Amino acid sequence: MDFSELIQKRQSDRRYAPKPVAREHILKCLEAARLAPSACNSQPWKFVVVDDRAKLAEMSDAAIGLGMNKFTVQVPVLVAVVQEPMNMSAKAGALAKDKDYSMMDLGMAVENFCLQAAELGLGTCIMGWFDEKRIKKLLGVPRSRRIQLLIALGHPDSPTRQKIRKPLEEISSWNNY
DSSP: OOHHHHHHHOOBOOOBOSOOOOHHHHHHHHHHHHTSOOGGGOOOEEEEEEOOHHHHHHHHHHHOBTTBTGGGGGOSEEEEEEEOOOOHHHHHHHHHHTOOHHHHHHHHHHHHHHHHHHHTTOEEEEEOOSOHHHHHHHHTOOTTOEEEEEEEEEOBOSOOOOOOOOOHHHHOOSSOO
16 A cells, blocks of 8 residues: 555444454554654654553543533543653754744654554554543643543544545645645
């Protein structure tokens, strides 16, 4: 599969087959995330993989709120994406330019993870809505850290959908805004 096909295949899956994910596939996804670029090579992330049934049930309960993320009850793997401190160079640049580079870095690492999963035939869904406090306590994440995202990972149980996106002319321009 070439890159264009891969980005067409990657989607937010909310239905998963009751099938475990091979550990070697999870490791490939983590390696793809590890190799993502980051400001000043800061790598301000930690991926906490949860495949234990009891913890998954508790994480799913913490991810479901106001009707969101109900699909997590069937997910065989949930990954908490923890924002770690930037190194000094990235921190100085972030202050000087008033930009939180670590959030951009997390986005690139998460996308690498998800694209690798898609290439392996796995589905993912990136979630920002969850009870962070409960999940931090469940996973033993230090109070000084933030869990910015959760990633559902499993074997998708629905077809790849047609992407609905704004037209290219609406999201790009040449030489002027």
